[in-house]
Amino acid sequence: MAALLSHAGAHVHLVARGVRLSEVREKGVTLDDRGNVIHARPEACDALTRPMDAVFLCVKSQSLAAAVRANAAGIGPDTLVIPMVNGMPFWFFATPEGMDDIPYLDPQGDLAERLFPHQILGAVLLMTVRMEGNRALSSNTPTLSIGPIIEGADRPRIAALIEVLEAGGVRVDLTEDIHQKVLVKLLANLATNPLTALSGATLEEVGQRPVLREIATRLATEFRDWATMQGFTLPDNDWLVDLMIDAGPFPTSMLQDARAGRALELDAICRAPLALSRRDGTDMPLLARLIAELETQSALPLSETALPAVLGRLFPDTAFSKG
CATH class of the missing domain: 3.40.50.720 (NAD(P)-binding Rossmann-like Domain)
Structure with missing residues (x-):
């Protein structure tokens, strides 16, 4: 700037x-x-x-x-x-x-x-x-x-x-509708930033790898459900997947911070939306588990060998544990 x-x-x-x-x-x-x-x-x-x-x-x-x-x-x-x-x-x-x-x-x-x-x-x-x-x-x-x-x-x-x-x-x-635009970007950030910090994947890789793509779209759905309750209409998951793939091999800001050992921007991107959803009588359980995992890891991103076990432990109701 x-x-x-x-x-x-x-x-x-x-x-x-x-x-x-x-x-x-x-x-x-x-x-x-x-x-x-x-x-x-x-x-x-x-x-x-x-x-x-x-x-x-x-x-x-x-x-x-x-x-x-x-x-x-x-x-x-x-x-x-x-x-x-x-x-x-x-x-x-x-x-x-x-x-x-x-x-x-x-x-x-x-x-x-x-x-x-x-x-x-x-x-x-x-x-x-x-x-x-x-x-x-x-x-x-x-x-x-x-x-x-x-x-x-x-x-x-x-x-x-x-x-x-x-x-x-x-x-x-x-x-005149900056609130709507903020939530559209937050939808993309919430669905991708913490996941890339955990996995080490670029945006393109999240969009292309079935397991990571499934996590991202489920995170987006949780956030979209809360935004809908607030009267906002956000893009669907097809838009999100296209956005990730079009970004190419780009590391998100949170992945760049994870690689550099800097503090992750979890408060604004993850913790605040989760707290608001709970305050309003809903929840984002997948996001909550992802935040907890990020908080317990001493080194990020995880290695390719460690990642499948973590995903399988966090999300046992899916095929994540199969890689």
Whole structure:
């Protein structure tokens, strides 16, 4: 995002820490979009010190509150705030009066205290990207759906932001139904991310291997059932399978984290939806078992030899144990 916005002529401040901050200050940032290399030198800092026109929060959901606290000086009452996180967003049930609590997403209330609903833009980014050294590699045109989460957003500011994004090569969709789009992406993330972290499979492999495909579609069905109760209509499992296969040999963000030994983004993608379903009188038993398995494994992803036994133990009512 920093490379694209800088390329469009925006004055970009990129917040980073430690070694990453030193790298950006010394080398700038590089995005390789299918051979089209964009290099930029945004102003790098360890925290924002004055209000920005717009702030993109590009951290994992478990780091969101800490990032907002650390950069509070950069978020004024008129600053547009765009959380670029996967999973169930903390703002999903916001009203003009404030944020409604969602389990796991804002346990200390920092986000509700520091951010106003009228300044938040919900966002769904469709961009397959991974880091290779100091270079971000992308394999598709970035598409960003954004939309106000309540009535009363600053439309001129949003229009100005969209102009900058599109100048940088981001295909922008301004939607009045960002909640629907968030749940569509969450359907795909919930059905694939934890499974790839456990199995080591790419999205394409999940779509092609019968056992993994069956797990993914059953996870999607559990989530879809809850969303239907909330009044949303989500794509069917044929759409999900096509999406996985079309993605090719792409490792999900959770698989990339598992391989690197980083904390998995389970709260927003898995635990919060499970808690909401139970709060609303339903359940997601397959997701619950998968979360429990991820929590007990000391090393992820599992080896190919260990995986069949785990799947057979977790899901004995199916043919999973046959591989």
